[in-house]
Amino acid sequence: MKVRLEWKYRSAKGIETVFRSDEMPAAQSVQIAEDAERTNRVSELLFIDVFDDSVWTMKEMKAYLKSIETEPHDITVFFDGGFDVENRKSGLGCVIYYSQNGKSYRLRQNAQIDGMISNNEAEYAALHLCVQELEYLEVKNMPVRFIGDSKIVINGMSGEWPVIEKELIRWADRIEAKLAQLGIQPEFELIPRKENFEADRLAGQALNGIEITGTSNI
Structure with a gap:
């Protein structure tokens, strides 16, 4: 699965903006998302499937990746x-x-x-x-x-x-x-x-x- 990341970023002064990434493999997107969350500046983070535009949360994406480990x-x-x-x-x-x-x-x-x-x-x-x-x-x-x-x-x-x-x-x-x-x-x-x-x-x-x-x- 290829996805795009979309997250809300809040600065130390409370200014918010939305960032959107290029498409990337789902496993890679989770690594980047986890890194972004460590900044404690992310208020909302979503994964968007580039195939059908379905939206996934971090929990859902991790569960999906876990579920396909035993499958090709x-x-x-x-x-x-x-x-x-x-x-x-x-x-x-x-x-x-x-x-x-x-x-x-x-x-x-x-x-x-x-x-x-x-x-x-x-x-x-x-x-x-x-x-x-x-x-x-x-x-x-x-x-x-x-x-x-x-x-x-x-x-x-x-x-x-x-x-x-x-x-x-x-x-x-x-x-x-x-x-x-x-x-x-x-x-x-x-x-x-x-x-x-x-x-x-x-x-x-x-x-x-x-x-x-x-x-x-x-």
Whole structure:
């Protein structure tokens, strides 16, 4: 969860003003809020969820963070798809970083599939693979960052661009339906291809018939 902090500050002479922070991870916001409260100048402090503008108190935010410790959280997903025009095979790459029980993990998964007609479709299929992996991890009602180098997918899923091709619409609909079912709050981010090297490598390995699957501590 990403939040903004909002607090009332009262000076030694009784002058009050309201401060609002940039958005930040919830756990970090609690640390800053606790530090602000130590000044004894804060008369009211609230956490505002940037996803739906819901408002949380310090007690509620701490309870929420405690409740998700045993569940996968702080989730970032990298995806990439590759397409071989000659044999019409696609390679899908998925990397998921998450925290659970006070530890950090990296999940890697790839897959080779047939029947795609373009690299753009392979990119959507890779994102769908990632959403399936989130379901296997039992991720529910969580914000998740999805990061990729495909403008077609990132801008299409975020609503910046219309999705026109029929085969891409089908993938987008399947992905959106699964995200809604799991209660996942998606945030889509476009990065340069060179920064998406892990997922890109997995997709390439899948095209070469090399299967990769596993989760490791980081």
